[in-house]
Amino acid sequence: MISRRGLLAAGALSGAGLAIPAGEHLRARAAAATHDPLHHGHGTPAGPRPAGSAATGTPFSVRMPVPPVAIPARTHRGVHHYRIPIVSTAVELLPGVRTPVLSYGGGFVGPTIRARTGKLVRVEYENQLDVPANVHLHGAHVAPEHDGHPMDVIEPGGSRVYEYPNRQQGTTLWYHDHSHHTEAEHVFRGLHGFYLIEDPAERHLRLPDGPYDVPIMLRESRFDEQGNLYFDPFDFDRPVVLVNGRPQPYFPVAARKYRLRLLNASTHGPLTLRLDGLPMVQIGSDGGLLPAPVPVTELLLGPAERADVVVDFSRRRPGSRIILEETRGPVLRFDVVRQAPDASRVPDRLRPLPPMPRPTVHREVVFSTDFNTIQSLINGKVWDPNRIDFRIRHGATEVWKITNVDTDFGGVNHTFHLHLVQFRVLDRNGRPPAAHERGLKDTVFVAPGESVRVQATFRGHLGRYVYHCHMLEHSSYGMMAQMQIVP
Numbered sequence: 001m002i003s004r005r006g007l008l009a010a011g012a013l014s015g016a017g018l019a020i021p022a023g024e025h026l027r028a029r030a031a032a033a034t035h036d037p038l039h040h041g042h043g044t045p046a047g048p049r050p051a052g053s054a055a056t057g058t059p060f061s062v063r064m065p066v067p068p069v070a071i072p073a074r075t076h077r078g079v080h081h082y083r084i085p086i087v088s089t090a091v092e093l094l095p096g097v098r099t100p101v102l103s104y105g106g107g108f109v110g111p112t113i114r115a116r117t118g119k120l121v122r123v124e125y126e127n128q129l130d131v132p133a134n135v136h137l138h139g140a141h142v143a144p145e146h147d148g149h150p151m152d153v154i155e156p157g158g159s160r161v162y163e164y165p166n167r168q169q170g171t172t173l174w175y176h177d178h179s180h181h182t183e184a185e186h187v188f189r190g191l192h193g194f195y196l197i198e199d200p201a202e203r204h205l206r207l208p209d210g211p212y213d214v215p216i217m218l219r220e221s222r223f224d225e226q227g228n229l230y231f232d233p234f235d236f237d238r239p240v241v242l243v244n245g246r247p248q249p250y251f252p253v254a255a256r257k258y259r260l261r262l263l264n265a266s267t268h269g270p271l272t273l274r275l276d277g278l279p280m281v282q283i284g285s286d287g288g289l290l291p292a293p294v295p296v297t298e299l300l301l302g303p304a305e306r307a308d309v310v311v312d313f314s315r316r317r318p319g320s321r322i323i324l325e326e327t328r329g330p331v332l333r334f335d336v337v338r339q340a341p342d343a344s345r346v347p348d349r350l351r352p353l354p355p356m357p358r359p360t361v362h363r364e365v366v367f368s369t370d371f372n373t374i375q376s377l378i379n380g381k382v383w384d385p386n387r388i389d390f391r392i393r394h395g396a397t398e399v400w401k402i403t404n405v406d407t408d409f410g411g412v413n414h415t416f417h418l419h420l421v422q423f424r425v426l427d428r429n430g431r432p433p434a435a436h437e438r439g440l441k442d443t444v445f446v447a448p449g450e451s452v453r454v455q456a457t458f459r460g461h462l463g464r465y466v467y468h469c470h471m472l473e474h475s476s477y478g479m480m481a482q483m484q485i486v487p
């Protein structure tokens with residue numbers, strides 16, 4: 001029996017082959033979709049996919065940039081006040097080509113904000129685009145009016161001050177656009193940057209710091225023949241991985257330990273990373289340090305997930321080259337260029353995890369895709385900004401079971417992200433999580449057919465926050481819901 005969706009897909013893709021990936025079904029449906037009140041006509045495929053790409057250049061011929069650290073516009077009573085414009089500009093991503101991008105502050109990766117635990121930071125964003133935009137500080141514990149809710153946008157020409165109290169332990173956060181239904185395209189075009197919280201309580205650990213603490217944003221992209229970024233929400237196999245905004249750069253390192261803060265800022269694809277021949281020691285995840293270092297040979301990072309790893313390049317002589325591989329191929333080369341003293345270390349114990357109170361509420365979150373309506377659903381519903389899906393008592397500890405039921409058509413991956421709080425992964429398919437998933441997390445990858453249980457305590461703020469799939473093509477097609485924290 002051929003189902004309706006099978007017919008539709010087969011009709012639109014006649015002769016397309018045996019295994020048709022889910023993305024192609026969605027693309028076919030989107031092309032046929034005539035109206036959709038939620039989607040305002042955005043997000044339909046951007047015309048034929050380019051046959052080729054502008055040249056990405058000779059591998060390892062461009063040095064990996066490190067995003068600049070933001071400098072406060074002013075400091076008043078110890079509060080840093082930053083000012084960052086949201087602009088449309090052109091930057092060099094591919095050699096010799098100016099690519100139009102959307103940007104926080106003018107670069108493809110926005111300026112890195114370095115904050116400190118317990119110290120308030122204000123960031124003022126001026127929207128110089130001709131469309132609404134906003135800023136969400138991913139992984140931060142902030143009041144709802146500063147969280148960058150999808151409906152709470154900065155209109156063109158407007159500006160907005162976000163307040164970040166940084167009442168959380170040291171970690172690697174990032175900021176990105178979260179504007180209703182345009183978040184995927186905005187982030188794809190460059191609205192992303194790092195926000196690092198340094199914690200004085202971690203200084204005694206003597207982890208690598210200063211120039212030896214390097215944020216590295218990896219993200220998939222597709223370029224057309226002219227070198228423009230090509231955005232199509234149904235493009236599920238983007239071939240180019242940009243590393244701090246460059247394809248296959250090299251990075252000169254000293255023969256000593258480095259802390260590498262890896263972020264997958266892709267809007268859709270997970271990344272699987274291996275460091276050719278050198279061990280990586282994972283010391284932190286989304287919400288901060290792990291209780292103890294975890295040696296890893298392969299890292300799977302879903303969109304928005306972070307891994308802080310320490311790599312000891314003193315295991316190689318100057319002149320050595322070490323390649324970071326992704327499933328698509330080599331993405332970055334470390335060139336050991338000199339000796340250097342190294343007083344840093346990776347202690348056996350890093351930071352104990354906070355105690356886990358007993359949960360009193362259990363909930364289910366089910367991710368699914370409706371291939372007929374091309375909508376991405378949570379618990380059978382598309383996102384409705386006027387609907388509260390979960391009401392949560394302030395202070396409550398809850399267990400949420402996240403299930404991905406999308407096993408059809410080869411399966412669709414999802415990545416669960418919760419605003420406001422960090423959670424703990426209790427189990428994955430009933431089994432204890434891997435060691436590197438036992439720390440504080442705000443985002444967790446859920447493969448087709450998988451169930452992941454997470455536990456969180458909701459405190460600190462009242463109000464409305466979202467949770468969603470962090471494959472932003474999915475969230476912008478409805479895979480988002482809302483919780484209200486109530487007294």
Ligand code: C2O
Pocket residue numbers: 136138176178304417419466468470
């Ligand atoms: Cu990284 Cu709701 O976002």
Ligand code: CU
Pocket residue numbers: 136137138139417418419
């Ligand atoms: Cu977030």
Ligand code: CU
Pocket residue numbers: 367376413414415469470471474475479
């Ligand atoms: Cu998803």
